[in-house]
Amino acid sequence: MTTYRELLARTKGEIAEIDARDAQAIDGAVWVDIRETDEWQEGHLPGAIHVPRGNLESRIETAVPDKTRPVVLYCAAGNRSAFGAKTLGELGYGQVYSLAGGFTDWKRNGLEIVLPRTLTPEKRTRYSRHILIPEIGEEGQLKLLDSRILLIGAGGLGSPASLYLAAAGVGRLGIIDADIVDETNLQRQIAHSLDTLGTPKVDSAKRAINALNPDVDVVTYRERLTSENIDRILADGWDLILDGADNFPTRYLVNDASVWHNIPVVHGSIYRFEGQVTVFKPHEGPCYRCLFPEPPPPELAPSCAEGGVLGVLPGIVGSLQTNEALKLAAGIGEPLVGRLLLFDALATEFNEVRIERRADCPVCGDRPTITEYVDYVEFCAR
Numbered sequence: 001m002t003t004y005r006e007l008l009a010r011t012k013g014e015i016a017e018i019d020a021r022d023a024q025a026i027d028g029a030v031w032v033d034i035r036e037t038d039e040w041q042e043g044h045l046p047g048a049i050h051v052p053r054g055n056l057e058s059r060i061e062t063a064v065p066d067k068t069r070p071v072v073l074y075c076a077a078g079n080r081s082a083f084g085a086k087t088l089g090e091l092g093y094g095q096v097y098s099l100a101g102g103f104t105d106w107k108r109n110g111l112e113i114v115l116p117r118t119l120t121p122e123k124r125t126r127y128s129r130h131i132l133i134p135e136i137g138e139e140g141q142l143k144l145l146d147s148r149i150l151l152i153g154a155g156g157l158g159s160p161a162s163l164y165l166a167a168a169g170v171g172r173l174g175i176i177d178a179d180i181v182d183e184t185n186l187q188r189q190i191a192h193s194l195d196t197l198g199t200p201k202v203d204s205a206k207r208a209i210n211a212l213n214p215d216v217d218v219v220t221y222r223e224r225l226t227s228e229n230i231d232r233i234l235a236d237g238w239d240l241i242l243d244g245a246d247n248f249p250t251r252y253l254v255n256d257a258s259v260w261h262n263i264p265v266v267h268g269s270i271y272r273f274e275g276q277v278t279v280f281k282p283h284e285g286p287c288y289r290c291l292f293p294e295p296p297p298p299e300l301a302p303s304c305a306e307g308g309v310l311g312v313l314p315g316i317v318g319s320l321q322t323n324e325a326l327k328l329a330a331g332i333g334e335p336l337v338g339r340l341l342l343f344d345a346l347a348t349e350f351n352e353v354r355i356e357r358r359a360d361c362p363v364c365g366d367r368p369t370i371t372e373y374v375d376y377v378e379f380c381a382r
């Protein structure tokens, strides 16, 4: 019968123990923390990856695919890592070391440690369905909580976008809208309700967001976006713009500003039964003016009055925009850059059209001809 002490002593005789100074001198080593999650969260070595002892065998080949690379394992005191080192040797890793004295000695010797950012237990519960997805996880959720997204409009597209972005835990939401909630909005603008009729849309949306997720910092701009205020609003610091504008003067303004401020725009538009979504990422794909360099002349311009729209259509298009925004914020997936997604609600059909950046684009092209904001408001047909 072997006791734990005897097993530990024997194992330590079979593996290579290393002290902190020698371990730091190994070129290209990967440092693996095999402690439990709660221990990792109280601090770990700089640059280390975390593979708990219980998952070491099953996860190490994904975490460290190159078995010739030196591996330094550590735990709290150097005992669990000794057993772990033996296992890695059996799995074919050629240069495995167990850090003598582990994290405890490292810290006691005053060497640098990292305190990881983590979610509070409340947030871990609220966002558990995100955290369960490997592509998002706790790290992705922290990115969402750090992200700052500006919504142009709190109407049809802005309603689902603001609610889903808030529910997803986007840290700061800016909302620009000068309008007041009226009865005709309630057919589709689900951020508003009978309770908020007659109040500014930005306040109504903020109320709905706060009721859903009080963690979200909502910044309201009760004004119409113009060439006069756009730089001031963008100076508040936004990672991403979700454009739910219902008119092309605003669309051009947002486009030009986004190129000059280098902020990606998730674009959406709707009309009756048709919707469009794309992502304009400055200099990586086309911008709105690559598609439509100038607005149509006044005699061909559409009316600036609201057109009809199937109530659920902004829900679908605004949700697709939110999908793009969340992907961009979390840094996952393939955004709709250079792809225009078309949705036909009557046929229930999606189509995708490739769109290219144009070298002769007046704003993002090689020799821009538009370098100042243009207010197109007067071009609307009445």
Ligand SMILES: [Zn+2]
Pocket (backbone or CB within 6 Å): 286, 287, 288, 289, 290, 291, 357, 358, 361, 362, 363, 364, 365
């Ligand atoms: Zn362009």
